[in-house]
Amino acid sequence: MKYKKILVWTLGAFLCFPLKAQWRMAPTPNDTLQSVRIEKDGSVVLSIYAPQAQNVRIGGDIVPWGKELKVVKSDAGVWSIKVPEVKAGVYRYHFLVDGIKVFDPKSPEASETSALMSVKSDGNDFFAMKQVPHGAIAQRYYYSKSLKTTRRLHVWTPAGYEKGSDNLxxxxxxxxxxxxxxxxxxxxxxxxxxxxxxxxxxxKPMIVVMPNGTIPSENLMDEVPLFAEDLMNDIIPFIEANYRVLTDKDHRALAGLSMGGMETLEAGLNHYHQFGYLWVLSSGWFEDDTEMYAERGAYLKKIAADFNKTVRVLHFTQGGPEDIAYKNCKAMLKLFDAAGIKYQYSEAPGGHTWHTWRNDLYNLAQKLFKD
Structure with a gap:
């Protein structure tokens, strides 16, 4: 394939691989760092983990004019700067690390400030924007009673949805x-x-809900059950209260990649009566966690007969042996085999990347709601 051009947009996108859920990294102070802390006296403390830096300052609207701000570096490599008497409001800020402007990597918005690069070919790629009727992608906010905070999600509705009357x-x-x-x-x-x-x-016309599976927590894997609770108790009820949707399990599918695959397993296995289709993309339980394997292996055997009658399709995909989740998934599937749970499996080259997952969406979406 001949590539014609490369376009780079500074859009809200995060072009990095979500690897953390599928391998275990050495812990650092950055794992649990709270980069913005509001003190009782009204001051704000901004922190960044930069152990190799020689000088760190802050910039932006939050910096008071004419005041020297004290900078403290901990032995662990965390730099902290205290801004006194910050009035209620909304502020922009950034760090200056050895003279280089750095956006807060611990900010919830950090994953949406990186550049997105598109390598285009002849425009016939399945993921290209073509001259076809376009649906709408809406940014929606809902209050999560489970997490006690307002959360965001995106919803794709098909072309013509606004003028239609069918439940999807x-x-x-x-x-x-x-x-x-x-x-x-x-x-x-x-x-x-x-x-x-x-x-x-x-x-078939459908609605696709893209929720936020990332929940700030000290341990990455703590996010998994928290998200499952949010999905079942808040996200699904919000969608069903605000969109024309079918609410039976045969017209409800759940899919996730990497950490999202673990969240799919958590919600899908514990609430399998609520879903007709489950996809687990490039994901698997950590194969060295023997206690978890014993516990979940026993649970799978307990639900196997009923699960096979209830869930229409359980599908696992991998990006080939180069996928960092490959060994985890292969080990996990032995538990499903031992329990007698029926599933489909596929893999294709691409590794643990969006190249793989875009193909997964393209291929698996064509099999939904047709059985």
């Missing part, structure tokens, strides 16, 4: 670790993929 099936589509609900609509090209498939008559 729903796919809940989760990103991977380190990303947000903005990832599938941007680097994942979900809107283009779905628009093209619908225009070609390859999928």
């Amino acid at each position: 099936p729903v796919l809940y589509l989760i990103h991977g670790g380190g990303d947000t609900d903005n990832s599938w609509p941007t680097v994942g090209c979900a809107g283009n993929i779905l628009d093209n498939l619908l225009a070609e008559g390859k999928i």
Whole structure:
């Protein structure tokens, strides 16, 4: 394939691989760092982990004019700067690390400030924007009673939805670790993929909900059950209260990649009566966690007969042996085999990357809600 040009956008997108859920990294002070702390006296403390830096300052609207701010570096490599008497309001800020402007890497918005690069060919790629009717991707906010905070998600509705009256099936589509609900609509090209498939008559009209599977926590894996609770108790009820959707399990699908795959397993296995379709993309339980394997292996055997009768399709995918989740997934599937749980499995070259997951969405979406 001959590539014609490369375009770079500074869009809200996070072009990095959500690896954290599928390998274990050495812990650092950055793992649990709270980069913005509001003190009782009204001051704000901004912190960044930069152990090799020689000088760190802050810039932006939050910096008071004419005041010297004290900078403290801990032995662990965390730099902290205290801004006194900050009035209520909204402020912009950034760090200056050895003279280089650095946006707060611990900010919830950090994953949406990186550049997105698109390498285009002849425009016929399944993920390209084509001259077809386009659906809408809406940014929605809801209050999560489970997490006690307001959260964001994205919703794709098919072309013509606004003027229609039919209730539609729903796919809940989760990103991977380190990303947000903005990832599938941007680097994942979900809107283009779905628009093209619908225009070609390859999928049924449906609604695709792209929630935020990232929840700030001290331990990454603590996010998994928290998100499952948010999904079942808050996200699904919000969608069903605000969109024309079918609410039975045969018209509800759940999918996730990497960490989102673990969240799919958590919600899908514990609430399998609520889903007709489950996709687990590039994901698997850590194979060296013997206690977890014993516990979940026993649970799978307990639910196997009922699960096989209830869930229409359970599908696992991998990006080939180069996928960092490959060994975890292969080990995990032995538990499903031992329990007698039916599933489908596929893999293709691409590794643990969006190249793989865009293809997964393209291929699997065509099999939804048709059985």
